[in-house]
Amino acid sequence: MRxxxxxxxxxxxxxxxxxxxxxxxxxxxxxxxxxxxDLPAGLTYLPSDPLSAEGRSxxxxxQVVTCRVEQADMGESxxxxxxxxxxxxxxxxxxxxxxxxxxxxxxxxxxxEPGNDTATDSVQVVDELDVGVSWxxxxxxxxxxxxxxxxxxxxxxxEGPVNTDLLVHDVRFADGTTGLTRSEVAAVAxxxxxxxxxxxxxxxxxxxxxxxxQVVLSFTVHVDPADAGHLLSVHARTKTGSVDATxxxxxxxxxxxxxxxxxxxxxxxxxxGAPPTELAATGSDLRATALVAALGLLLVAVGAVAVRxxxxxxxxGQQPRxx
Numbered sequence: 508m509r510x511x512x513x514x515x516x517x518x519x520x521x522x523x524x525x526x527x528x529x530x531x532x533x534x535x536x537x538x539x540x541x542x543x544x545d546l547p548a549g550l551t552y553l554p555s556d557p558l559s560a561e562g563r564s565x566x567x568x569x570q571v572v573t574c575r576v577e578q579a580d581m582g583e584s585x586x587x588x589x590x591x592x593x594x595x596x597x598x599x600x601x602x603x604x605x606x607x608x609x610x611x612x613x614x615x616x617x618x619x620e621p622g623n624d625t626a627t628d629s630v631q632v633v634d635e636l637d638v639g640v641s642w643x644x645x646x647x648x649x650x651x652x653x654x655x656x657x658x659x660x661x662x663x664x665x666e667g668p669v670n671t672d673l674l675v676h677d678v679r680f681a682d683g684t685t686g687l688t689r690s691e692v693a694a695v696a697x698x699x700x701x702x703x704x705x706x707x708x709x710x711x712x713x714x715x716x717x718x719x720x721q722v723v724l725s726f727t728v729h730v731d732p733a734d735a736g737h738l739l740s741v742h743a744r745t746k747t748g749s750v751d752a753t754x755x756x757x758x759x760x761x762x763x764x765x766x767x768x769x770x771x772x773x774x775x776x777x778x779x780g781a782p783p784t785e786l787a788a789t790g791s792d793l794r795a796t797a798l799v800a801a802l803g804l805l806l807v808a809v810g811a812v813a814v815r816x817x818x819x820x821x822x823x824g825q826q827p828r829x830x
Contacts (some may be wrong), residue, residue, distance in 0.1 A: 510542060510611035510626040518749035519635035521597045523553065526617035527627075528612030530574070534554040538615030542588045545608040549599040552629070553592040561589040595751060603632045636650075636665035638716070638747045639756030641674065645753075647728075648764045651735050656695065657761060659743055664753075670715050671747040675726055677708035681740035681762055689731035690763075692741055697724050711829040728763060736767035764811040 530542035546552060552572050555562035564587055565574040576587040588609075596606070606629045618624060639662045649655040663669050678690040685793035692708045699776040701722065703712040714722065728741060740820035751757065 510609045510624055512544070512609040512626045512628045514607055514630050517631050517633045518595045519633060519752045520595055520601070520748040520774040521590055521635070521752035523594045523752075524630065524749035526593055526607055526608045527589070528572075528574075528591060528595045528607075528626075529586050530609070532613065532788070536578040536618055537613035539575060539577045539613065540585055540587050541612050541614065543610045543612075544574075544588075544591070545610075546570045546572065546593065547605045547607070549596045549603065549605050550607070551596065551631075553594055555589075555591065559589075560757055561591060562572075565591065576624050597753075599632050601634055603634055604735045605630045605632065609647075618795055632664060634665075634667060634745060635752050636663070636667060636669045636750045637753045637756070638663055638669055638671045638745045639752055640667070640743050640745050641756070641759045642743065642761040644761065646762045646764055648766070648768045649728075649730060651730045651732040655726060655730060655763065657726050659724050659726060659759075661714060661716070661724070661745065662721040663664070663718060663766045665754075666718050668717050669750070670713070670746060671745050671751075673712040673714055673724070673743065673745050674706070674712040674741040675701075675712075676744075678728060678739050678741050678763070680737060680807070682738040684737060687703045688734050688737070688739060690734050690739060691731075693727045693729065695725035696726055697722075721751045730763070730765055738761040738768050739763050739765060752782065 509531050510528075510746075512526065514526045515524045518524045526544070528542060530540055532540050548570070550570075552567040554567070555565060557563065557694045560760075562573070564576055565572055572591060574588045576585060599605070601656050606627060609626045611624045612618070641660050643658040646653055647657055659671055659673075659675070661670075661671070675692055675694070678692055680686070680688055691708065692710060693705070694712065697703060697712075701712060701714055701724065703710055703724070705711075710726065711783070712724065716722065726737075730739070740760055740762050743758050743759065745751075745755075
């Protein structure tokens with residue numbers, strides 16, 4: 508059996524961070540495997556999602572988080588623990604070192620190697636940094652062509668330099684439409700010292716910003732013609748880590764209103780409402796002429812019906828717009 512724990516090296520007062528703490532049964536068998544994590548004053552455990560593995564197995568009493576897994580005869584190197592979220596208190600002074608200790612133990616067996624049952628790590632509290640991101644506009648009206656260019660501003664509000672990752676997510680429907688859109692987002696090459704590259708259907712930029720520095724980046728949204736008439740969204744967020752305790756300005760959403768397709772050209776009609784119809788005379792016999800005239804009336808009537816049907820088809824056969 509062994510224990511291990513790993514935490515972010517630094518964090519700002521008020522920041523949330525992740526601690527990875529695990530206990531593993533390396534050999535043998537036991538009826539239960541238990542991991543206890545001692546948190547110092549200044550770190551508070553944030554309960555995990557009840558549906559997650561951590562949420563099902565870990566509970567907190569005071570400053571001790573206990574993770575437990577039970578089985579009649581455990582084998583195949585079972586483990587307990589996982590990724591636990593904690594928060595640094597706002598009152599913790601900058602420069603404070605917060606130690607985290609994890610202890611593993613078994614029930615129903617004797618551990619032959621107790622020397623690896625304890626692991627430690629620590630978090631140093633540093634000055635808070637704050638990186639914010641915002642689109643130049645909340646809504647962008649556009650058509651499928653030409654491509655839309657949207658600008659995004661990233662600002663270092665802190666008092667020191669900072670490294671941050673900017674992620675501009677893939678374009679998605681924002682009007683309740685199910686499925687995936689074919690529209691795509693791409694970065695307009697910003698040039699050094701900013702490095703942006705595709706990340707699957709998204710764009711990721713690595714930025715180093717001096718205190719108070721802001722940078723404006725441009726992104727091209729290629730709207731697929733099939734998305735005409737829809738409302739799309741593109742989401743941007745920064746990832747600065749646990750030194751950024753102000754999360755309200757870490758992400759921003761822009762909406763893209765795509766105009767619908769052009770209306771079909773109207774059908775040409777005569778003054779009476781029917782399309783022009785050409786009839787050819789078939790002879791000089793009066794009875795034949797009368798028959799042709801009767802057929803002509805029939806054709807005009809049928810043509811009028813056809814025109815009305817065509818208009819209804821053109822108007823009501825369009826794909827409905829989503830609102």
